[in-house]
Amino acid sequence: MARIEFPLILINFKTYPEATGERALALSKAIERAWKEVGSGLAIAPQFADLRLISGSVELPIFAQHIDPQPPGAHTGHITAESVKEAGAIGVIINHSEKRMGLSEIDAAIGRARSVGLATLVCADTIPVGAAAAALGPDMVALEPPELIGTGIPVSKAKPEIVRGAVERIRATNPAVVPICGAGISRGEDVKAALELGAEGVILSSGVVKAKDPKGVALEMALAAIGHGGGRRG
């Protein structure tokens, strides 16, 4: 995970129109400006077809939104670790709540990502699932209660016990795994609250992607993370 900095603020572009193609590139550049001002912590997860467009123009750490467990070969329509790595990704989201995978598929996808040097962030919807994900040995596990995703109600304020509980269970299961949280994060103070609960980063989407001033929101979040004294693992 050479280039991934903590606390991590990972902005997932999903398949939003505001974050597709040329608009994804413009959004990436806006986030990059915030990142350069603060000097740490922001990363993005664009769509597959936009990875190369963006990686060729910005220096931000880039995650793919998913990979399939299949190796290269006769697998039409699949996403290999190799293809996103060569297109400029340094990490990958696995098992997002909108792209759930089988337990054994997650295990296989982590192995495939590792084989090409991609950092792995596995999403979980409950504390036991977070522990199970940690047992598989990815680099990061992100706890995201699905009912809060996209609501603007931050998990770090609405359900602090879930974030704290997930951080504890993830660390107890596998101390090498970095706990992250997400869902409803849209302001700097949401990030601050998450870090105070022990998370080492956040994952969010509409809070930045659909903001009137994406650069401003990204900057606010990055400053909140810095203020918290982040960067320990960086």
Place this chain on the structure above:
Amino acid sequence: MARIEFPLILINFKTYPEATGERALALSKAIERAWKEVGSGLAIAPQFADLRLISGSVELPIFAQHIDPQPPGAHTGHITAESVKEAGAIGVIINHSEKRMGLSEIDAAIGRARSVGLATLVCADTIPVGAAAAALGPDMVALEPPELIGTGIPVSKAKPEIVRGAVERIRATNPAVVPICGAGISRGEDVKAALELGAEGVILSSGVVKAKDPKGVALEMALAAIGHGGGRRG
């Protein structure tokens, strides 16, 4: 898990013709005769449509082969915990290699089974997946290398290090979970080898279902388990 005895020898009927409908009933009665002779350890997992036929005629512990994570309601074609419980099952296999489930689905299915009092056995194909399954807190985790299933090459002899490693990882992750193993088990000595490696039971299918003398094979396995000094948890 009131009525489940250890060491457990769980015979999965899959959807074999030899283990469907009236033939499933005859097979169950043959296995029951072995069970009554030895007095412990055998259990069966028939098809959904046969659960009631068999539970009404034999006293063997019965598992369902799968449940879905959905609660009762508008879910046409699904298998609820309630329906298999009322049909006579006392346990359920979850995430068999031939019926893989999503990580969050496994978590939800365990919760649904528990809510109606069904014991849960989660299958795993690798040691990390076994540890992840254990983190979800089922009653049992069964390690089955898919490449050996149905081969007659017993995992307990061909890959002892995998059984031993799985037993260790499962216990370390969650000491309340009972480790089981499976794949290629077809003789009493395969059962004995599995128990010597620390497993508290085996799961198998064709070794009994397709045997010329199913009762004889089941008896040989049950005696091997007894000889090993099983029944500790019973």
Place this chain on the structure above:
Amino acid sequence: MARIEFPLILINFKTYPEATGERALALSKAIERAWKEVGSGLAIAPQFADLRLISGSVELPIFAQHIDPQPPGAHTGHITAESVKEAGAIGVIINHSEKRMGLSEIDAAIGRARSVGLATLVCADTIPVGAAAAALGPDMVALEPPELIGTGIPVSKAKPEIVRGAVERIRATNPAVVPICGAGISRGEDVKAALELGAEGVILSSGVVKAKDPKGVALEMALAAIGHGGGRRG
């Protein structure tokens, strides 16, 4: 399709608590009383684990809610055509909106059902999907707009043009296929409206399953179908 009578009123038990186990049996008997009074048209689709319980006690035509495309064999947790046939089903619902299947899986499931003599009813959510389903050659195709399922707003009154359009496209694509419709059907007049639009039957669930007087509602529907002069194909 020896024993399936038209106009068909197929009552899908889904996995409702009111239609599980002993309650499913009581419900089946109530529907059977209506069927015997009128002498035609009603059929039921209980859960897998209840097929044998019900087929042993009532004479109503019974459908399974789903089958998998796999043949008998090493397919843990799957539903074979053979298993539901032997448990008493004479037909099967395929591709219900709550249990969607792949296009090639539907083709294979129709073939499997036919090989054991089960009548096939394929569900469709749009007119083109209804035509595609008809091209596969099942016995019946049921058009059900998913947005009306379970609402009590009958497709036959709220969207008559969809029912009429589906009937036309299904017949034009394959004249051997019987067109059915469903979604929101809860009264006799909804059935009548469906038949007037050219459908030869309806599929429904909560309208009877959750009725205070299931026998009364089933009777009202069967009479409405008779009043329409049904039974042409019977």
Place this chain on the structure above:
Amino acid sequence: MARIEFPLILINFKTYPEATGERALALSKAIERAWKEVGSGLAIAPQFADLRLISGSVELPIFAQHIDPQPPGAHTGHITAESVKEAGAIGVIINHSEKRMGLSEIDAAIGRARSVGLATLVCADTIPVGAAAAALGPDMVALEPPELIGTGIPVSKAKPEIVRGAVERIRATNPAVVPICGAGISRGEDVKAALELGAEGVILSSGVVKAKDPKGVALEMALAAIGHGGGRRG
């Protein structure tokens, strides 16, 4: 389908290492040289992450290997019609045998592709499935017996009756749909045989991707198509 020429020779890059990233670009340029010599008929289907790399450098018609039925929005890890269109695709493969989709998903994906102006090619594994696919109204349907894919045994020579039967059923179901075939195509004479059976194109992969001289094979195929007097619809 402004820019798609018939007879069509569509080369699917799958996720082969020889057809990923920079190697995909080199392969595309080789195929483009054959295309420019002959002046018609070749097209390619690269991986998502490579679409933009290739569309920026070659003039060949480009297909995506798959799209999901979901519209733009909160769908992490999905492939929208919009994203592949903006990245340079003019068509899309739907329901490849290695990426099977639900019947209703195929219907929805065709609608999504059409809404952005992508041509649609739906794959089918049997003649009835080909007819069902045609009923959905895509631009093209490709019949590919899965057991021949990747074998080098050409469907057009090994199973001519399947190609002829599919062409007839597809045309009878929907005369606006262009019938294509595939599986095992690796030489010019395989293409010629397919066209003589009534197909208006072929889809293939390893025959060119894994050839020692991809440009030579592509050229041989394009010349065979020309020799057949293709280009009727172009």
